[in-house]
Amino acid sequence: MAVPPFKYQDPFPIGKDQTEYYLLTKEHVxxxxxxxxxxxxxxxxxxTxxxxTAMRDVAFMLRPAHQKQVAAIxxxxxxxxxxxxxxxxxxRNAEISAKGVLPFCQDTGTATVFAKKGNQVWTDGSDEEALSLGIYKTYTEENLRYSQTxxxxxxxxxxxxxxxxAQIDIMAGH
Incomplete structure (x- = not known):
């Protein structure tokens, strides 16, 4: 059996990004x-x-583009x-959850972070610990159900x- 030639496949290929972002802060960087x-x-x-902020947004908000797709139905x-x-x-559920009291989905599941960290990004300390603290704050300060055993x-x-x-996977990127 012939071995096929090596061909690298990026596990997270980045296509054209049309996400609407907002500035979180100018501090800490x-x-x-x-x-x-x-x-x-x-x-x-x-x-942190x-x-x-990301976990709170995920729990309470849907992206406008996603809402437009649902509305198109x-x-x-x-x-x-x-x-x-x-x-x-x-x-209707998205409208209620956007008020920040009741989440879009009550079964919040495992908090999962998949990240790429470029070789020109320096952090001090444990990235996983800092991210876990942010997740902890969201789940303990917001009206979210604890579902992790x-x-x-x-x-x-x-x-x-x-x-x-939380499940936190940080890949080296460039």
């Missing part, structure tokens, strides 16, 4: 220089704030009455009471 290259320095507090001639009912219910032994488990531990 600075630009320095090392061997003639600009380096982005991010303080642990910046990662980012994770806290209401005018789709091929959509069934059930399709339209579900779409309208989702939009942790093992006590081979057969018993209990709810963590904080929705930690």
């Amino acid at each position: 600075s630009v320095g220089s090392y061997e003639g290259k600009d380096m982005l320095n991010v303080a642990p507090e910046g990662l 704030l980012l994770a806290n 209401l005018d789709d001639p091929e959509a069934s009455e059930n399709d339209k009912y579900v779409a309208l219910t989702m939009l 942790i093992p006590l032994d081979m057969y018993a488990e209990k709810n963590s009471g904080t929705n930690l531990p």
Whole structure:
């Protein structure tokens, strides 16, 4: 059997990004220089704030582009009455959750962070710990259900009471 030639496949290929972003803060970041290259320095507090805000946004908000796609179902001639009912219910739920009291979905699941960290980004300390703290703050300060269980032994488990531990995977990027 012939071995195919090596071909690298980026696990997270980045296509055209049409996401509408907003500035979270200008604090906790600075630009320095090392061997003639600009380096982005991010303080642990910046990662904590980012994770806290991101988890809150995920729990309470839908992106405008996603809401437009759901709303388009209401005018789709091929959509069934059930399709339209579900779409309208989702939009009403999104309106309620955007007020920041009741989350869009009550079963919040495992908090998951997948990140790429470029070689010109410096952080001080444990990125995973700083991100976990932000997630902890979201789950303990907002009206979110704790649904993460942790093992006590081979057969018993209990709810963590904080929705930690989070799954945090940080890949080296460029």
